[in-house]
């Protein structure tokens with residue numbers, strides 16, 4: 001059976017503080033049950049349901065933004081409080097790329113970050129250890145960001161490398177972590193098969209992210225989603241060692257190993273010498289379901305905090321929110337100014 005792993009989520013409460021009777025969590029649980037029980041029968045419908053359930057416009061109708069903001073306030077509004085809880089600790093920054101540093105666009109190859117954002121991230125990395133944690137392959141995300149002073153964790157954390165020029169925080173020139181190398185031939189094979197299978201589905205775009213593959217359906221007409229799901233399933237059924245997760249209008253195919261953005265965060269903290277430290281404050285900013293693994297780790301460790309980038313209410317383990325990449329840039333800029341003011345004091 002193809003394994004479709006639901007990302008970690010927590011129930012969203014309605015305005016009275018109760019869980020709504022039919023909320024997103026319930027809907028997703030049903031999708032998951034269908035997958036397990038039907039083992040193929042209702043599978044395609046379930047995939048398509050899930051593809052729809054993840055659309056922000058669908059979620060928008062289920063949750064009220066005002067009550068959601070009470071639980072996940074703006075990180076800009078709460079800036080002073082965030083500084084207060086990080087007092088005396090080393091801030092370590094973790095930044096997702098798509099939808100966090102760059103706006104979501106139709107063509108994944110054109111998801112450029114602005115020059116202003118790049119300047120801000122460069123200044124940030126000068127103030128705090130900073131890592132980019134992305135679903136994209138590391139080389140590709142590096143080509144967008146182009147900053148040698150950062151840590152990069154590509155392929156959802158399955159490809160980690162320290163700063164090119166060494167880090168001012170630690171000499172990490174040789175830091176490399178690739179826990180899924182044995183899957184490389186399999187991923188290449190699946191990528192080729194998916195390209196062939198989906199080439200008659202208008203708008204479908206298969207992206208090779210080295211240790212995982214993305215099947216984009218942003219430009220696929222909704223009436224063709226079940227065809228696409230069928231094509232993906234027909235390929236994946238022969239690969240029980242691969243699993244499927246979902247991001248923003250994208251199906252992500254990746255090895256079944258227990259490694260994700262949360263594990264990458266832990267690995268990087270450990271590499272920086274903060275494995276068991278209580279003096280560290282990791283700040284993770286991301287917009288997608290795959291970022292939930294990192295938000296969850298921070299909650300479990302009771303360390304630092306997660307900030308979800310979203311204009312719409314979403315189930316999340318993050319504590320705070322920002323609406324869009326421009327707000328992320330403002331937040332990062334304020335962190336830089338705060339750090340610089342202390343250095344000069």
Ligand SMILES: O=P(O)(O)OC[C@H]1O[C@H](O[C@H]2O[C@H](CO)[C@@H](O)[C@H](O)[C@H]2O)[C@H](O)[C@@H](O)[C@@H]1O
Pocket residue numbers: 096097098099103104105106107108109111133134135136207209214216218247248249250252288290
């Ligand atoms: O972890 P991330 O850095 O957020 O990467 C997740 C996926 O991001 C990209 O896809 C998303 O952004 C595209 C460009 O804006 C958009 O067209 C697509 O619909 C989004 O899902 C990237 O192309 C994927 O490979 C990443 O896995």
